[in-house]
Amino acid sequence: MANWKKGRRNFLISAVVIGGSVTAAMQFGLPYLRRKAFDFLSEGGPPGGGTGDNPALWISIDTDNTLHLQVPKVEMGQGVHTALGQIVAEELEVSWERVSVSQGSTLTGPVDSFGTGGSASISGLYLPLRQLTANYRSMLITAVSEEAGMPVQLSKGVFSASGKMIMTLAEATRLDRDWVIPEDDAPLKPASEFKLIGKSVPRVDYLDMLTGIPHYAYDLKSSKQKTYYGAVAKPPKIGAVLENVRTETAKQMQGVIEVIEDGEFVGIIGESRESAWLACDALDIKWQTAETIDQDSLDFALDPNAKDSVVLKKTGDLDFVFSNPNTIRAEYSTPFAATALLEPQSSFAELIENDILRVRTPTQFPNTTASNIAKRLGIEEHKVEVIPTYLGGGFGRRSKTESAIEAAVLAYKTGLPVHVGWRREDEFLHDRFRPPTRHILHGLVEKSGHISGIQHLQASGDVLLSDLPSIAASILGSDFGATRGINVAYEIPSLELRAKRTPLPVPTASWRGLGLLANTFATESFIDELAVSASEDPLSFRIKHLPQGDKIRLRNALQRVGKMADWNRKRPTGTGLGVACCQDYGTVIAQVAEVSVESGDIRVLHIWAVMDCGLAVNPDGAINQVEGNIVWGLGSALHEEITFFDNKPLAQNFDKYPLLRLSETPRIKVELIQSELPPQGVGEPAIGPVPAAVANAVYAASGKRLRSLPLRL
Amino acid sequence: MKITINRKEYSVNEHELDRKLLWFLRDELGLVGTRYGCGAGLCGACTVLVDGQPYRSCITPIGAVADGQLVETVEGLGSKQKLHPVQRAFIEEQAPQCGWCMSGQMMMAVSLLNNNPTPTDTEIEEFMTQNYCRCGSYNRLRRAVKRASRY
Numbered sequence A: 001m002a003n004w005k006k007g008r009r010n011f012l013i014s015a016v017v018i019g020g021s022v023t024a025a026m027q028f029g030l031p032y033l034r035r036k037a038f039d040f041l042s043e044g045g046p047p048g049g050g051t052g053d054n055p056a057l058w059i060s061i062d063t064d065n066t067l068h069l070q071v072p073k074v075e076m077g078q079g080v081h082t083a084l085g086q087i088v089a090e091e092l093e094v095s096w097e098r099v100s101v102s103q104g105s106t107l108t109g110p111v112d113s114f115g116t117g118g119s120a121s122i123s124g125l126y127l128p129l130r131q132l133t134a135n136y137r138s139m140l141i142t143a144v145s146e147e148a149g150m151p152v153q154l155s156k157g158v159f160s161a162s163g164k165m166i167m168t169l170a171e172a173t174r175l176d177r178d179w180v181i182p183e184d185d186a187p188l189k190p191a192s193e194f195k196l197i198g199k200s201v202p203r204v205d206y207l208d209m210l211t212g213i214p215h216y217a218y219d220l221k222s223s224k225q226k227t228y229y230g231a232v233a234k235p236p237k238i239g240a241v242l243e244n245v246r247t248e249t250a251k252q253m254q255g256v257i258e259v260i261e262d263g264e265f266v267g268i269i270g271e272s273r274e275s276a277w278l279a280c281d282a283l284d285i286k287w288q289t290a291e292t293i294d295q296d297s298l299d300f301a302l303d304p305n306a307k308d309s310v311v312l313k314k315t316g317d318l319d320f321v322f323s324n325p326n327t328i329r330a331e332y333s334t335p336f337a338a339t340a341l342l343e344p345q346s347s348f349a350e351l352i353e354n355d356i357l358r359v360r361t362p363t364q365f366p367n368t369t370a371s372n373i374a375k376r377l378g379i380e381e382h383k384v385e386v387i388p389t390y391l392g393g394g395f396g397r398r399s400k401t402e403s404a405i406e407a408a409v410l411a412y413k414t415g416l417p418v419h420v421g422w423r424r425e426d427e428f429l430h431d432r433f434r435p436p437t438r439h440i441l442h443g444l445v446e447k448s449g450h451i452s453g454i455q456h457l458q459a460s461g462d463v464l465l466s467d468l469p470s471i472a473a474s475i476l477g478s479d480f481g482a483t484r485g486i487n488v489a490y491e492i493p494s495l496e497l498r499a500k501r502t503p504l505p506v507p508t509a510s511w512r513g514l515g516l517l518a519n520t521f522a523t524e525s526f527i528d529e530l531a532v533s534a535s536e537d538p539l540s541f542r543i544k545h546l547p548q549g550d551k552i553r554l555r556n557a558l559q560r561v562g563k564m565a566d567w568n569r570k571r572p573t574g575t576g577l578g579v580a581c582c583q584d585y586g587t588v589i590a591q592v593a594e595v596s597v598e599s600g601d602i603r604v605l606h607i608w609a610v611m612d613c614g615l616a617v618n619p620d621g622a623i624n625q626v627e628g629n630i631v632w633g634l635g636s637a638l639h640e641e642i643t644f645f646d647n648k649p650l651a652q653n654f655d656k657y658p659l660l661r662l663s664e665t666p667r668i669k670v671e672l673i674q675s676e677l678p679p680q681g682v683g684e685p686a687i688g689p690v691p692a693a694v695a696n697a698v699y700a701a702s703g704k705r706l707r708s709l710p711l712r713l
Numbered sequence B: 001m002k003i004t005i006n007r008k009e010y011s012v013n014e015h016e017l018d019r020k021l022l023w024f025l026r027d028e029l030g031l032v033g034t035r036y037g038c039g040a041g042l043c044g045a046c047t048v049l050v051d052g053q054p055y056r057s058c059i060t061p062i063g064a065v066a067d068g069q070l071v072e073t074v075e076g077l078g079s080k081q082k083l084h085p086v087q088r089a090f091i092e093e094q095a096p097q098c099g100w101c102m103s104g105q106m107m108m109a110v111s112l113l114n115n116n117p118t119p120t121d122t123e124i125e126e127f128m129t130q131n132y133c134r135c136g137s138y139n140r141l142r143r144a145v146k147r148a149s150r151y
């Protein structure tokens, strides 16, 4: 296709807060600005990216009339390729069997300056991508109508007029003419005519996955020549720096092709993966350790009471809460956790034609990865192509892919195609951990049974700030990743939320849902404590604090999950129900856990969940995400904890960091409330309420209130 | 020496007998459907069948299976055109999320059903719990194995 007009629409969402902030800060003062920033960031949600206005970058139709969609969003099991396929096939009238979806790269396909994360892909692209496709459809219909000399319709990939077939979609896209993007947007297909959006169509990507066809980064090798394997020395302790290295022994080892030294970088290229690993372990390196890191010093660092914590929200006055003898005070905490994705990271780099270094890597942020590689090698960015692979799990860990740089350096320095795969031990030692949190809450329930005030003081390690320019940290003061989910959905006259950002000496970053799990654990456990203190039923107590109006969706979800769980039915002694809920951007979710407590063991028997995520493009896919989140949440509730000793996490493999197993997984029932809203996030919200629902159920079953994760009786 | 994988014979050098089967399959033979998760026998992602029994290939030396045993990997189950009933059931239940654990899960399911074509829910639970799924598809894995047992 030729003659595309460009750049009509622009979805630049970049540094809204950071960019506009400096002047606003001078005008209104920093505290004001910080509260505004919190409102913006907790309601707006992360950017999902735009489409640009050139359909040819996204859509092509093969000669056999198959719709081929190339997308910038990365698939990591969340079903984004399937959902994007549904959106385009819907607007272009293609049946589901005729849809294929593939991954674009940083040099081909649509541009996506953001990346994949924050449960924002579908919510961000739903309307822009429909519009792009609808415009394309209208261009095609105009073209075929002109060709046929009469108005035509498009259905099931075929254009026809008065029941007679004129041509296929494939033929229409190949018409020799000037294609001009219409000035005005074409009308979108009305929802009442949807055949694919809102339907549980099967995932597009299962066949390769389940038949062993290379699909993931760890599976890759050169298609043209022998592939070499790389391994790069990494500090044996966090914070250690390479002082000097002797490579003689490693060089002599069997299967070693080359040893690359470049400043602090020492890497091996080997004939086989194992020979590279062995030689890498045999490098004689002197490491210099900086400060000592152990668990006590880390625990001590978090102080929710810190005077310089940042006010995120303040409504009403709280003095009456602190002076009242009936005020409830409680402290909660959550530990470090590992990301522990099942596929260890790996990358494959090779030089291709035109001196382009092609790096296939499991990244959620391809553009950042490409520019980091270019910077590291001192080459121009357009000389680096990053092709994101299918990810064996993402969950925030793939916001940074260290192996991409490792493979890039080795391949660039030697000209060889190199695959660098991390070992499980590397993953644990060099993880970017979920930071620990501490929470102090005060709250008061009046005689009327209504909460009159809550104060939540939170301290957390960094989630997002450590990766942003330091100007962002000094303006924001708190970490908007760490405070995700701290907002309280209930109507409470006096409310104060404060956060103390605490950079820690071990790397902490995104972990599924960011702060959502920790903050919801604290808030929703505390709401339960308040309900109990007022001898109120925890479910109706919550519902009562969600008046009609904009809280109606959460209220409905709670009511419905109560029915599913048969909330009022008495359970046997030693068994109890707990409820918890949260709002995460535009998605609300309520859950009930049924737990039995027997001889010191917590056993989760059932979880019921009701989620309202607006229109679910693929309901079964959304339910799959909720189930997965529940399992993650249970892992955190029952097992997951990283502790440090001597600058290392104690866990180096799954023996010391058990994940939740199938036999520990309760019966899970999920229902969706299909609402009128456009699609909202589904990849993370459901993780929020899980630990609180379980802890509240443990209380109901045993009378024991557990306030730190993992829950231990 | 010879090793039989998916009914095909491959030769292995004497000095390779200590090498772990996982990396031989993946990097040498290109049978990358057998996945790596921990390298320590803890997660089950690398499960293959040896004479019908599940083996964790990341801790199994080639030498241990080069004595006439029959090794089966996911590539031997079925092709895109002709799926194995277990593969079909996994798709029908839309079980996978990221999918990295799924070859191992399917090999476990095949071995369970070979030895016990009509397992009870508890039997499925006890057998399948040996493998991790980080994405948490457990609810669907239960259903998928049950469904496969009915085909």
Ligand code: FES
Pocket (backbone or CB within 6 Å): B035, B036, B037, B038, B039, B040, B041, B042, B043, B044, B045, B046, B047, B056, B057, B058, B059
């Ligand atoms: S990779 Fe073999 S059990 Fe984990």
Ligand code: FES
Pocket (backbone or CB within 6 Å): A077, A342, A392, A393, B096, B097, B098, B099, B100, B101, B102, B132, B133, B134, B135, B136, B137
């Ligand atoms: S589907 Fe991702 S680990 Fe099982």
